[in-house]
Amino acid sequence: MAEQQHTNAHHHGDRHTHISRGTYYRVFVALMVLMVLTVAAWWVEKNLLHIPGWLAVTIAMSIAIAKTVLIVLYFMHVKISSRMTQVYAAGAFVWLIILFVITMGDYVARGWPPQPGPLP
Amino acid sequence: MSTISLPQSSYIRDNSRTFIDWLKSWLLTVDHKRIAILYLLSINFFFLLGGLAATLVRVELITPQGDLMSSDVYNRAFTLHGVIMVFFFLIPSIPAVLGNFLVPLMIGARDLAFPRLNLLSWYLYMIGGIFALIAAVFGGVDTGWTFYTPFTSTYSNSNVVMSITGVFIMGFSSILTGLNFIATIHKMRAPGLTWFRLPLFIWANYATSIIQILATPVLGIALLLVIVERVWGVGIYDPALGGDPLLFQHLFWFYSHPAVYIMILPAMGVISELISTFSRKRIFGYEFIAFSSIAIAILGFLVWGHHMFVSSQSVYAGLIFSFITMLVAIPSAIKVFNWTATLYKGSISYRTPMLYALGFIGLFVIGGLTGIFLGVTAVDLHVTDTYFVVAHFHYVMVGGTIMAYLGGIHFWWPKMTGRMYNEIWGSIAALIIFVGFNMTFFPQFILGYLGMPRRYHVYPPEFQILHVMSTAGASILAIGFIVPLIYLAISLRKGAIAGDNPWGATGLEWKTSSPPPTFNFDKTPIVTEEAYAYPPEAAERDAASWRPGSPL
Ligand code: HEM
Ligand SMILES: [Cu+2]
Numbered sequence: 001m002a003e004q005q006h007t008n009a010h011h012h013g014d015r016h017t018h019i020s021r022g023t024y025y026r027v028f029v030a031l032m033v034l035m036v037l038t039v040a041a042w043w044v045e046k047n048l049l050h051i052p053g054w055l056a057v058t059i060a061m062s063i064a065i066a067k068t069v070l071i072v073l074y075f076m077h078v079k080i081s082s083r084m085t086q087v088y089a090a091g092a093f094v095w096l097i098i099l100f101v102i103t104m105g106d107y108v109a110r111g112w113p114p115q116p117g118p119l120p
Numbered sequence: 121m122s123t124i125s126l127p128q129s130s131y132i133r134d135n136s137r138t139f140i141d142w143l144k145s146w147l148l149t150v151d152h153k154r155i156a157i158l159y160l161l162s163i164n165f166f167f168l169l170g171g172l173a174a175t176l177v178r179v180e181l182i183t184p185q186g187d188l189m190s191s192d193v194y195n196r197a198f199t200l201h202g203v204i205m206v207f208f209f210l211i212p213s214i215p216a217v218l219g220n221f222l223v224p225l226m227i228g229a230r231d232l233a234f235p236r237l238n239l240l241s242w243y244l245y246m247i248g249g250i251f252a253l254i255a256a257v258f259g260g261v262d263t264g265w266t267f268y269t270p271f272t273s274t275y276s277n278s279n280v281v282m283s284i285t286g287v288f289i290m291g292f293s294s295i296l297t298g299l300n301f302i303a304t305i306h307k308m309r310a311p312g313l314t315w316f317r318l319p320l321f322i323w324a325n326y327a328t329s330i331i332q333i334l335a336t337p338v339l340g341i342a343l344l345l346v347i348v349e350r351v352w353g354v355g356i357y358d359p360a361l362g363g364d365p366l367l368f369q370h371l372f373w374f375y376s377h378p379a380v381y382i383m384i385l386p387a388m389g390v391i392s393e394l395i396s397t398f399s400r401k402r403i404f405g406y407e408f409i410a411f412s413s414i415a416i417a418i419l420g421f422l423v424w425g426h427h428m429f430v431s432s433q434s435v436y437a438g439l440i441f442s443f444i445t446m447l448v449a450i451p452s453a454i455k456v457f458n459w460t461a462t463l464y465k466g467s468i469s470y471r472t473p474m475l476y477a478l479g480f481i482g483l484f485v486i487g488g489l490t491g492i493f494l495g496v497t498a499v500d501l502h503v504t505d506t507y508f509v510v511a512h513f514h515y516v517m518v519g520g521t522i523m524a525y526l527g528g529i530h531f532w533w534p535k536m537t538g539r540m541y542n543e544i545w546g547s548i549a550a551l552i553i554f555v556g557f558n559m560t561f562f563p564q565f566i567l568g569y570l571g572m573p574r575r576y577h578v579y580p581p582e583f584q585i586l587h588v589m590s591t592a593g594a595s596i597l598a599i600g601f602i603v604p605l606i607y608l609a610i611s612l613r614k615g616a617i618a619g620d621n622p623w624g625a626t627g628l629e630w631k632t633s634s635p636p637p638t639f640n641f642d643k644t645p646i647v648t649e650e651a652y653a654y655p656p657e658a659a660e661r662d663a664a665s666w667r668p669g670s671p672l
Contacts, residue, residue: 084306095334098421102437103370106425109434 017080027074034067126538126617130635150235151638156221157536158242160529163217164605166208166249171598173201178560178591184581194577195262196278202265207287208249210521211379214386215297215332216245218528219325221536223301225629225636226319228310228645233303241296244289251286255279264575266376269357269368273349281350284343291336294382298332301325310628312647319627319651320409324389327413328382331420335378342371369431373424381420383517384484385413387524388455391477394527395459397625398474399466400658405458406651412451419448429500438497445495452488456481467662471623472546476527479554483519487512490565505575508568514561526553526604533608534622538634539615545607553600559593626653 041059045051051059073079078089131153136142146154176197180188189197220238224231232238255261262278263271272280305326309318345356346368355361357368396403403409425433425441459481468474490512493499503509534540563586568574572583579587621630632641 088302092334095421099338099371099374102422102425103367103374105440106366106370106434106437109436110432112434112436 019074019077019080023074027070030070031067034063034070038063124617127633127635127637129637130538130633131638132537132635148239150231150239152220152224152232152235152238153536153636155238155242156217159212159216159220159245162242162246162249163209163213166204169253170201170204170209171601173197173204174594175598177201178594180577181579181587182584182591184579184584186577189577191577192262195264195575196256196260198575199261199264200256203252203261203283203287205517206265206379207290208245208252210383210517211290211294212245212297213383213521213525214390214528215301215325215328215382216241216293218321218390218525218532219297219301219328219386222321222532222629223304223325224308225535225632225640226322226627227305227308227313228628228641228647229304229308230639230641232300233307234300237296238300241293241300244293244296248286248288248290248293251289252283253286255282255286258282266372267343267346267368268372269346269349269365270359273346273357273368274360281347284347288340288343291340294332295336298329298336301329302333305329310645310647313628316407316410317647317650318410319389320392320403320406320413321386321389323410324385324392324413327417328385330414330417331378331382331385335375335382335421338371339375339379342368342375345371366428366431366433369428369433370424373427374421377424377427378417378420380513380516381416383521385416387480387521388413390524390528390531391459391480392455393625393627394473394477394531395462396652396654397531397623398469398471398477399463400624400654400662401462401466402650402652402654402656403458404461404464405454408454409458412454415451416448419444419451423448423495426495426500429497430504442495442497446492449488449492449495452484456485456488465659467659469662470547472541472543472550473527473531475547475550475554476523476530479550480520480523480527483515483523483557487515487517487519490515503568505573506568507564507572507574510574511561511564511568514564518557518561523553526550529608530604531623532629533611534618535629535634535636537612537615538618539611540618540622541604541611541615542607545603549600549603549607552596552603556593556596556598556600560590560597561593563587563589563593626651 038060041056041063045056072089076089078086081089131151134142134145136145146158149155149158176189177194180186180194180197186194220232223229256279259279261276261280261283263276263280267280267284272284305318305322348354349356349358349361349363353361355363357363357365359365392403392409423441423445425437426445429438429442470478490508494503494509494512530541530546567583567586567590570583572579572586618634620632620634622634623630628641628645628647629636631645
């Protein structure tokens with residue numbers, strides 16, 4: 001089965017290559033390591049050091065982003081897809097950023113000015 | 121091809137011997153044209169159902185007292201109307217029916233890129249619809265189509281979860297359609313069909329597809345979180361649980377403002393085709409119309425906060441949303457100006473589809489301009505949540521999308537069925553709809569401006585006259601929607617044989633037989649010219665050969 005796909009992928013030509021089984025396993029191991037890191041970071045924060053909230057969130061988010069990138073690039077094949085597919089995949093993230101930034105803009109600016117009524 | 125009989129073989133005919141075979145050949149089809157017909161039937165069914173709910177609402181509003189139903193039933197009636205019309209009619213209407221039928225034909229392909237996915241999208245639509253219907257039958261929902269929290273997530277004791285599940289499932293149908301169109305338009309254009317030779321209907325559907333795949337998942341997540349909070353009590357929107365009710369509005373409108381462009385962009389694509397064909401002219405400003413679709417798709421994502429001006433959103437966010445809202449009007453206006461310029465010195469024939477197209481232009485202008493009023497924070501504070509808003513969005517959704525949907529159905533009816541509808545009845549119905557529509561919704565602008573709130577069934581007696589006018593208009597409008605059902609059905613048997621190209625239109629879909637064969641083209645067409653390549657003198661030639669009695 002895997003061999004079958006292997007040869008088919010080559011027939012497609014242009015810039016399509018394929019991801020080998022070994023790579024899949026390596027990515028899987030990397031994901032498992034990152035998962036352990038997530039739990040470890042939480043454990044360290046809870047039991048050993050007092051990490052300020054913003055730093056803890058930054059660490060957790062960075063690990064999560066690393067996992068996402070691995071999944072998108074390898075398991076979802078974006079790394080070996082056509083340029084067009086990559087543009088669309090990147091576009092989806094740009095849109096996610098639009099959603100987050102503008103929504104957070106509202107949250108940050110709530111309560112300015114503190115008194116309801118005409119602006120000073 | 122002969123114009124005396126229908127072609128021997130076409131996508132509609134098949135040689136199944138038993139009824140079961142025949143049923144299977146439709147329900148398991150992967151032919152984009154047959155799926156379009158499945159969508160046509162199911163979407164029109166939901167349209168009639170939504171219309172029934174609207175009738176209940178309008179009848180209740182004839183008198184200032186609430187005498188036909190209780191406020192609770194009234195809430196369920198307008199919610200049923202809104203949910204069905206928005207999610208099960210307007211969103212899928214043009215892309216799933218006309219787009220499904222036409223995208224492959226217009227680009228010279230045999231089918232969509234993923235035919236099975238296309239069939240799956242119809243099934244998802246039906247399953248979603250069944251959930252919504254079950255919710256309605258077992259008591260309905262009283263939240264309004266916007267499902268605002270914390271009412272939906274905490275207080276409402278109607279069938280929220282069931283309805284939301286229906287909308288959630290239907291969302292995937294919409295995503296799959298968008299995905300299919302994007303892949304098809306990128307990969308399956310006929311040789312020579314470059315991007316700037318594409319019909320504008322294709323550009324419009326491409327822009328729509330972008331919105332469908334980028335916005336719909338956010339709606340899905342927002343609704344799923346309502347269920348999560350309602351069922352498991354996880355604090356997301358409810359302040360008592362540490363959530364924020366406004367988060368729902370952000371997520372919901374991040375989808376639902378772009379969603380109004382899912383409704384209007386394909387409609388604009390239809391109008392570009394109609395205006396050009398029935399003026400016998402190359403469309404004016406092709407590139408501007410094409411890029412304005414993309415601009416609308418992108419800018420449409422940046423304005424959602426104009427639905428939240430009074431929601432305790434930060435005033436600074438409101439200010440910025442208001443400003444960007446003004447920008448969206450630019451590409452919309454570009455289109456209107458270009459259509460008008462196309463009409464200039466064209467040889468205009470007032471066939472039924474053109475009547476709808478001209479109706480669209482006028483009504484969309486009113487709808488769009490009142491949108492600008494609403495986008496100005498100072499004005500919106502005054503008229504938000506009144507009938508002014510109701511009138512605004514009906515002018516764009518009925519006056520825009522439904523006009524284009526009907527215009528498109530009439531225009532491509534000969535291609536879909538091989539037969540012509542009755543032109544006289546067609547024009548009469550178009551005029552009835554135009555009159556009925558304006559009589560229904562224009563009074564609502566005045567009502568709203570005078571302070572009539574939306575979603576109330578009891579109102580001060582001084583508003584009665586305008587409400588009665590509106591209900592009277594709605595009855596005319598209803599007649600206008602029923603007449604086409606009758607003459608279109610009759611045309612299936614009795615209509616004149618249309619021939620390949622009854623309108624003398626350009627475009628690949630007119631180069632194959634009517635109805636087209638299963639794989640659309642006998643051999644792959646090769647495109648050597650731009651879209652709408654009417655020779656410059658076509659308009660003059662048409663005008664010169666016009667004789668009294670020939671079609672207007
Ligand atoms: C020129 C472009 C447009 C502008 C500037 C605009 C602006 C607005 C604004 C500011 C509101 C919020 C009013 C309020 O709740 O107080 C609104 C509501 C609405 N608009 Fe538009 N609009 C435009 C085009 C459209 C189109 C093309 C459609 C649909 C095809 C549409 C559908 C709606 C709907 C459904 C609502 C009401 C949502 C609800 O609260 O239930 N609009 N529009
Ligand atoms: Cu909006």
